[in-house]
Amino acid sequence: MHEVGIMQSVLEIAESQARASGAVCIREIRIRVGRMTGVVPESLDHAFAVLRGETMAAEARLVVEFVPGAFWCMTCAAEFEADDLIGGCPTCQRASFDMRRGRELDVVSLEVD
Amino acid sequence: MCVECGCGRPGPTRIDGKPADQVPSPLVEDGGRHEHDHARPHQHDHEHPHARSHEHPHAHPHAHDHSHDHDPAPGSREIAVHQSVFAANDRMAERNRGFFRALGLLTLNVVSSPGSGKTALLQKTIERLQPATRVGVIVGDLETDNDARRLRTTGAPVVQISTGTLCHLDAEMVARAVGQLDAKTLDVLFIENVGNLVCPAEFDLGEDLRVALLSVTEGEDKPLKYPPMFRHADVVVITKTDLAPHVDFDRAAALANIGRVNPNARIVEVSAKTGEGMADWCSYLASCREPCAQP
Numbered sequence: 001m002h003e004v005g006i007m008q009s010v011l012e013i014a015e016s017q018a019r020a021s022g023a024v025c026i027r028e029i030r031i032r033v034g035r036m037t038g039v040v041p042e043s044l045d046h047a048f049a050v051l052r053g054e055t056m057a058a059e060a061r062l063v064v065e066f067v068p069g070a071f072w073c074m075t076c077a078a079e080f081e082a083d084d085l086i087g088g089c090p091t092c093q094r095a096s097f098d099m100r101r102g103r104e105l106d107v108v109s110l111e112v113d
Numbered sequence: 114m115c116v117e118c119g120c121g122r123p124g125p126t127r128i129d130g131k132p133a134d135q136v137p138s139p140l141v142e143d144g145g146r147h148e149h150d151h152a153r154p155h156q157h158d159h160e161h162p163h164a165r166s167h168e169h170p171h172a173h174p175h176a177h178d179h180s181h182d183h184d185p186a187p188g189s190r191e192i193a194v195h196q197s198v199f200a201a202n203d204r205m206a207e208r209n210r211g212f213f214r215a216l217g218l219l220t221l222n223v224v225s226s227p228g229s230g231k232t233a234l235l236q237k238t239i240e241r242l243q244p245a246t247r248v249g250v251i252v253g254d255l256e257t258d259n260d261a262r263r264l265r266t267t268g269a270p271v272v273q274i275s276t277g278t279l280c281h282l283d284a285e286m287v288a289r290a291v292g293q294l295d296a297k298t299l300d301v302l303f304i305e306n307v308g309n310l311v312c313p314a315e316f317d318l319g320e321d322l323r324v325a326l327l328s329v330t331e332g333e334d335k336p337l338k339y340p341p342m343f344r345h346a347d348v349v350v351i352t353k354t355d356l357a358p359h360v361d362f363d364r365a366a367a368l369a370n371i372g373r374v375n376p377n378a379r380i381v382e383v384s385a386k387t388g389e390g391m392a393d394w395c396s397y398l399a400s401c402r403e404p405c406a407q408p
Contacts, residue, residue, distance in 0.1 A: 002280055002312045009198045017194050027189050031198075038311060038341055085340035086373050095376040099344075105198040105315075111185045112192055 003039060006105065007047035013107045015056050023112035026057040030109045035083065036069040036102030069102030127275040128290050130258075138292030140208055141285060202316055205284035209291070209319025213302065219398070219405040220302045222318050224342060225326035226335075227308030230352040232260045233385040234326065235303050239267040241395045246402070247298060251290045252305040253282040260305065270294055281312040284319055300402060314341040322401060325378075327371070328353045329362040336370045343374045348381060350394065355384040 014029050033039050041064060048062045068081045073089035074097060080090050088095045126133040185191050197203070213220045223231050232252070239248045248267075252260045253274040261273035272290040274282060287304060296302070304320060306313045325346035327335050330353055336343040343349060349371050357364065371378060381397060383390035 002315075005279065006198055009201070013194065013196050013198070017192055017196075021192050023192070027186060036341070037315065085344045086337055088373075095373055103315075107194045107196050107198065109194055110192045111189045113189050 003043035003047045004051065006039065007044060007051050010048075010107055011051055011055050011057060014110055017107075018056055018110055018112050021112065023056070023110075025113040026055075026060045026110055027113060028061045028063060028111035029057060029107065030063045030065065030111075032065045032067055032104045032106045032108050034067045034069070034102040034104040036085065036099060037105055039105070041066075065108065067101055067104050070100045071097040072100050073097045126277055126279065126286055128286070129261075129273055129293060130275075133274070133286060133289050136289045136292055138289045140205075140212055140288035140291060199315065199317075202284050205288055206317035206319040209284055209288055210321075212291070212296075213319060213321070214405075216297050216299075217405050218296060218299055218302050219322075219402045220304065220318075220320045221322045221324050221398075222304045222306060222313075222320035223324045223326065224306045224310075224313045224346070225308060225328075226310040226331065226339075229308070229326040229328040229331065230385060231305050231308070231326055232263055234350065234352055234383065235305060236264055236267055237385040237388070237391060238395060238398070239264070239269050239303075241391060242301065242398070243267065243269065246300045246399070248301045248303065249294045249296070249299040250303045250305060251282075251287060251294070253286070253307045255279070255307065264305075270299075276307060280307060280309045281316050282306050282318060283316050287318045301398065310335070310339040310342045314345050321405065322347045324348045324350060326350050326352050327367065329357045329367075330360050333363050333367040333370055336367075336374045340374045343371060343378070346375060346378055348379045348397075349375070351380065351382040353384060353386070354382050354389055355387045 010029065010031055014026055018026050033044070044064065045062065052058050052060060069083065069085075070079060070081050071089075072079050073092060073094065075094040076089060076092040078089055078091040079100065089097055128136045223235065225231050235250060239250070242248055248269045250264050250269055250271045251274060252264060252271060253276055254260055255276050255278065258273040258275070261271045264271045272293045274286050274290050276282070276286070282304065294302075304318055323346045325343050325348070327343075327349060329351065351367065356362075368380060371380060379397070381390065381394050383394050385391070
């Protein structure tokens with residue numbers, strides 16, 4: 001995955017919001033990552049460690065909330081959670097379903113000084 | 114990473130050899146320009162100003178109906194943001210989509226691993242569609258314009274995006290590249306994405322249809338190994354079918370695996386080399402174009 005590019009966008013959003021609120025320093029960045037995005041947590045941490053250097057978040061913590069994949073079965077209307085995109089509905093075993101959650105990639109909040 | 118200066122920013126994307134942010138586009142205001150001039154020598158003890166017109170310079174006040182599991186450190190305060198990392202790309206993609214719809218242009222985002230036969234498929238498809246259907250191509254690679262040169266042999270207008278180091282096309286690159294095409298003279302626009310079965314899945318370019326290729330030489334289990342790419346495709350094209358007997362391709366298993374990941378995908382089987390399946394593929398494209406061509 002493009003964790004470096006994603007982290008760059010996270011830092012741009014964070015710095016822009018922090019500046020707009022008159023902050024001088026970012027202490028914590030809280031992000032929400034859907035399990036179905038394919039983002040690798042270790043790569044995200046690594047990208048954060050590399051990229052935060054020259055930003056307002058140079059000393060910041062990264063807090064990641066993961067969101068499991070949630071699906072809605074188009075055949076029997078059951079909603080269920082799953083860790084991957086393979087396989088069928090646990091209720092009716094059919095393979096046709098809609099992804100309802102799990103593709104999130106959001107900056108949730110910041111803690112700033 | 115930026116290979117030019119190692120500053121941590123992506124390398125400069127080029128469109129037909131020119132820096133992307135110097136390519137005029139009806140879809141991008143120059144206020145959105147990413148200031149990053151590599152022509153001048155510069156030091157890196159300063160910050161890069163990334164003032165972008167599409168940022169939200171205000172906080173979103175909203176009520177919290179949940180408690181956070183921590184309190185800000187003394188002297189710190191919390192800012193609610195709730196902004197998607199993909200928001201800027203998604204907005205640009207919708208702008209592209211509106212532009213394409215207004216022109217009645219059928220736009221396809223063609224994705225696959227490197228070497229699955231995207232360029233060969235497009236070359237043969239364009240030869241069959243022309244001259245009745247006017248086709249343009251935007252093609253993305255990290256480096257070289259080899260694919261653009263192959264596709265230009267068809268006579269179709271082709272714009273090459275060289276992403277430098279980026280592993281996917283994004284909506285702004287497409288918006289810039291479209292500025293190099295006379296889009297109103299076209300009926301179909303193919304966007305040949307960077308060969309990569311992971312990253313392009315997350316980037317909407319504003320296309321009508323996403324087309325994922327699976328060549329018979331890659332193995333039947335590719336859809337299970339890289340589910341998002343196949344999951345988000347409207348059409349899966351199985352390519353190089355002429356090679357199937359030589360690589361013991363298990364067609365039934367491949368179809369079943371695609372079905373497990375994406376039961377709604379339309380499946381097309383072609384050999385660009387022998388022409389097998391190409392007529393069906395082209396008539397499918399023609400049927401997709403009908404709703405686009407309505408005034």
